[in-house]
Amino acid sequence: MKTFTTIGFTLLLILSGLSAVTAADNIATLRGSAPLNQEGEAPPMPRPESNDQKRKRNYPMQPPVIPHNVQGYQVDMKVNKCLSCHARKRAEESQAPMISVTHYMDRDGNFLADVSPRRYFCFQCHVEQTNAKPLVNNTFKDIDDILAEEGQ
Amino acid sequence: MLQKLKFYWTMLWRPSRHFSLAFLTAGGFIAGIIFWGAFNTGLELTNTETFCISCHEMEDNVYQELRTTIHFNNRSGVRATCPDCHVPHDWTDKIARKMQASKEVWGKIFGTIDTKEKFETHRRRLAENEWERLKANDSLECRNCHNFEYMDFTKQGQRAVNMHSTALASGEKTCIDCHKGIAHSLPDMTGVKGW
Numbered sequence: 379m380k381t382f383t384t385i386g387f388t389l390l391l392i393l394s395g396l397s398a399v400t401a402a403d404n405i406a407t408l409r410g411s412a413p414l415n416q417e418g419e420a421p422p423m424p425r426p427e428s429n430d431q432k433r434k435r436n437y438p439m440q441p442p443v444i445p446h447n448v449q450g451y452q453v454d455m456k457v458n459k460c461l462s463c464h465a466r467k468r469a470e471e472s473q474a475p476m477i478s479v480t481h482y483m484d485r486d487g488n489f490l491a492d493v494s495p496r497r498y499f500c501f502q503c504h505v506e507q508t509n510a511k512p513l514v515n516n517t518f519k520d521i522d523d524i525l526a527e528e529g530q
Numbered sequence: 531m532l533q534k535l536k537f538y539w540t541m542l543w544r545p546s547r548h549f550s551l552a553f554l555t556a557g558g559f560i561a562g563i564i565f566w567g568a569f570n571t572g573l574e575l576t577n578t579e580t581f582c583i584s585c586h587e588m589e590d591n592v593y594q595e596l597r598t599t600i601h602f603n604n605r606s607g608v609r610a611t612c613p614d615c616h617v618p619h620d621w622t623d624k625i626a627r628k629m630q631a632s633k634e635v636w637g638k639i640f641g642t643i644d645t646k647e648k649f650e651t652h653r654r655r656l657a658e659n660e661w662e663r664l665k666a667n668d669s670l671e672c673r674n675c676h677n678f679e680y681m682d683f684t685k686q687g688q689r690a691v692n693m694h695s696t697a698l699a700s701g702e703k704t705c706i707d708c709h710k711g712i713a714h715s716l717p718d719m720t721g722v723k724g725w
Contacts, residue, residue: 430688446689450599452711456718459711462725471724473692 408513424510433507436518441503448506453499460500461493573628579611585638588612591649595714602713615671615713616660623667654717661706669705676705 412418428447435442451459463472466482481497482490546554575581583589593612596602601610618624636642643649643656664671678698683691697703707724710716719725 428687446687450712452716457711457716457725459716462719468724 424508426506426508436520443507444504445507448501453501458493458498458500465493573624576628577613577617577624579613582612587638587643587649591643591646592714599713610675610713614674618667618670619674653715657710657714657717661710664706665704668701672705672709 410418426447426449427445430445432445433443448460453459461477462468463474464477466476468474469476477493477497479489481493484490484494485496549557579593583593596612601615603609617627641648643652678694681694683695686694693708697707698705710719710722710725
C-alpha cells in the first residue's frame, strides 16, 4: 500500500511539474518574451497627456488623473509645487481647480486651516495620464453599466 | 620711506631721460593689449561651467539639481550653463556682477556653505538674491534666449497662453515671478508671493 502511495505521489509530482513547464510558455508576463537570464528591451516611455481636459472618473471616489505635465514638480517638506496653483488661496489667481475640501480634513472629519498632512503628497493618489497602452485587458465596469444591466 | 615715495613721485612726472617717446608709446600700447587680453581671458575663464563646478559647493548641490531639469537635459540638446543664467552678458553688467561675486570668494574661503546642511540653511537667502536680481533686470538672463517677441502663442498650451498674453505681455509680471525653481530645488517658500 505504502509503495503504491509513494509511486502515486511521485507520478503526480512529475505530471504537475510537466504541466507547469508547458503552462509557463503561455503565461503572459510583463517581461514579454525575454528569457529570464536576459534583459528585455524596454518599451518606449509613454508621454504624459497635457491637454488640460478633465477625464471622467471611473468611480465617484477615484482621485482624478492629472491632465498636464508634472515633470520636475517639487513636492517635499519645503514646498509643494502643485499647491502653488491648486491650493484654496491660490485657485483664484491660477484658475486651477481647487483641491477638494476633503484635503483640508483630518481623519476625524475636522476641518484644518491648511492641507492635511495625510493629503500633502499629491502623487500618492493623483498620477499623470499617459498615452501608454494598458498592459492587460481591463474588465472594470462602471457602476452605471452594472445598474443598466440589472435593470434589463 | 616717505623720501623714497617722493623720489618716485617726482620721477613719474618728469620726462623720460633714456627712452624715446616712440618706445614709450608703442610699449604702452603693446602692454595695454597684453593686459587687456589677459584680463578678458581670465574673465571668460571664470565665466564657464567648468570653473563654477570646480567648487564642490556648486557641483554637489546646484549642479546636481540642474542635471534633472529641462535646461540641462532635453529633446533638442540645447542647454544652459551656469553663467547663461547667473551672469549678465553685457560687459558692464558682467563686471558689476563679477565684483559682487568677490563676496562669494569670501564665502568659499570661510566655508559658509561647505556642507549640505549649511547650504540648506542658506538656500532661501541665496535663492532670494537671485529672484531679486532677475526681478530687477526684468528677467534679462531668461530673455537672452526666451524672447517674448518671438513667442508663438498658438504653439503654447492654453494655460501658458492665458498667462503670457496677459500678465507677461503687459509687463505686469516678469518670468521669475512665476518660474521659480525651474533649474534648482526650491527653498521653504513660506511667505513667498504666489506660493
